[in-house]
Amino acid sequence: MAQNKVVGPEIERLIQLLARLPGLGPRSARRAALQLIKKKEQLLVPLAEAMGVAVAKVGVCDTCGTVDTTNPCAICADPKRDRSVLVVVEDVADLWALERAAAINAPYHVLGGTLSPLDGVGPEDLNIESLVERCRSGEVAEVILAINATVEGQTTAHYIMDRLTGLDVNVTRLAHGVPVGGELDYLDEGTLAQALKARTRV
Amino acid sequence: MAQNKVVGPEIERLIQLLARLPGLGPRSARRAALQLIKKKEQLLVPLAEAMGVAVAKVGVCDTCGTVDTTNPCAICADPKRDRSVLVVVEDVADLWALERAAAINAPYHVLGGTLSPLDGVGPEDLNIESLVERCRSGEVAEVILAINATVEGQTTAHYIMDRLTGLDVNVTRLAHGVPVGGELDYLDEGTLAQALKARTRV
Numbered sequence: 001m002a003q004n005k006v007v008g009p010e011i012e013r014l015i016q017l018l019a020r021l022p023g024l025g026p027r028s029a030r031r032a033a034l035q036l037i038k039k040k041e042q043l044l045v046p047l048a049e050a051m052g053v054a055v056a057k058v059g060v061c062d063t064c065g066t067v068d069t070t071n072p073c074a075i076c077a078d079p080k081r082d083r084s085v086l087v088v089v090e091d092v093a094d095l096w097a098l099e100r101a102a103a104i105n106a107p108y109h110v111l112g113g114t115l116s117p118l119d120g121v122g123p124e125d126l127n128i129e130s131l132v133e134r135c136r137s138g139e140v141a142e143v144i145l146a147i148n149a150t151v152e153g154q155t156t157a158h159y160i161m162d163r164l165t166g167l168d169v170n171v172t173r174l175a176h177g178v179p180v181g182g183e184l185d186y187l188d189e190g191t192l193a194q195a196l197k198a199r200t201r202v
Numbered sequence: 203m204a205q206n207k208v209v210g211p212e213i214e215r216l217i218q219l220l221a222r223l224p225g226l227g228p229r230s231a232r233r234a235a236l237q238l239i240k241k242k243e244q245l246l247v248p249l250a251e252a253m254g255v256a257v258a259k260v261g262v263c264d265t266c267g268t269v270d271t272t273n274p275c276a277i278c279a280d281p282k283r284d285r286s287v288l289v290v291v292e293d294v295a296d297l298w299a300l301e302r303a304a305a306i307n308a309p310y311h312v313l314g315g316t317l318s319p320l321d322g323v324g325p326e327d328l329n330i331e332s333l334v335e336r337c338r339s340g341e342v343a344e345v346i347l348a349i350n351a352t353v354e355g356q357t358t359a360h361y362i363m364d365r366l367t368g369l370d371v372n373v374t375r376l377a378h379g380v381p382v383g384g385e386l387d388y389l390d391e392g393t394l395a396q397a398l399k400a401r402t403r404v
Binding site: 008018024032 | 209210212213215216219220222223224225226230232233234236237238239240242245246247248249250252253254255256257259260269270271272276294295298
């Protein structure tokens with residue numbers, strides 16, 4: 001590649017690593033690398049430091065499976081969370097999304113993916129056993145399955161429901177319906193059918 | 203911000219710094235940070251190292267003004283470049299683009315921007331004096347102005363042409379015309395007029 005001649009291998013490597021970030025392709029990785037180099041003191045130095053700190057401190061919470069700089073994580077350690085409720089999510093990104101919405105003040109349990117036999121992902125590859133353990137403790141009264149409404153997500157939700165039968169917990173799932181601000185014309189039939197079925201009195 | 207409660211300040215700082223990269227907004231910065239943390243050994247550790255190396259080694263070439271890990275840069279130090287030609291570009295990104303095209307094997311001169319009186323950018327803010335010096339050395343026979351075809355770029359090109367009058371150098375500029383693969387229907391009138399005017403015999 002011609003690029004190799006024009007910049008040193010160190011810059012080339014920086015570009016190649018940046019290109020592996022989601023949302024950045026080869027072209028935008030070059031732009032990002034150039035921006036980093038140009039704004040060395042304001043951007044490159046602090047970002048290199050922040051990454052060094054992340055390398056040293058970030059890990060997975062032994063209790064819920066999220067990532068944080070402490071173990072147990074800030075959420076599991078928070079005494080103000082309602083421990084009678086447990087919110088089950090597929091991924092850390094989903095946990096972050098729910099926290100941004102600030103819709104619930106309960107601890108979480110991160111599965112780390114969904115069941116996918118085709119990709120060789122079985123129950124033993126997800127944090128399901130530890131979820132059952134947490135529900136067995138007797139502290140949890142309700143498990144909210146905040147799992148994506150995809151085929152894999154729903155399969156995983158069904159599997160978890162099966163595993164939790166017999167335990168003294170109520171299992172609930174997120175409501176289906178019209179997204180706030182959404183236009184009916186752009187929604188799929190499945191969502192519309194669910195929204196009609198679950199209609200509420202005004 | 204709700205985000206502060208859910209992740210430690212170290213992760214929050216990483217997200218905020220990533221969001222300042224071109225091409226990444228707040229949302230994609232979160233996704234990038236999460237990807238970095240999840241792929242700690244494969245992505246975060248090498249990227250942190252690459253940035254540390256860049257902090258330590260990258261600088262501006264005293265001769266041409268590009269960024270590289272050596273000074274003079276790899277291009278200025280390359281004995282195979284044709285030193286009778288000097289390619290003037292606005293920005294390092296333009297230099298990289300020309301090198302990727304591998305269209306010319308000559309050294310460069312990076313202006314570091316364009317004249318813009320409204321933004322307070324005058325000739326003394328650009329590497330124009332050093333360009334005149336290089337042309338005075340007698341080694342340069344042709345200066346190619348590979349400057350963007352924008353109003354500011356063309357103003358800058360005219361200013362440079364004025365500064366180089368009296369010196370024994372030919373000043374040329376890139377050809378205007380239809381981009382290779384471009385459709386006439388989508389081109390502006392100015393480009394079409396230039397392409398017609400500069401038509402060539404086939």
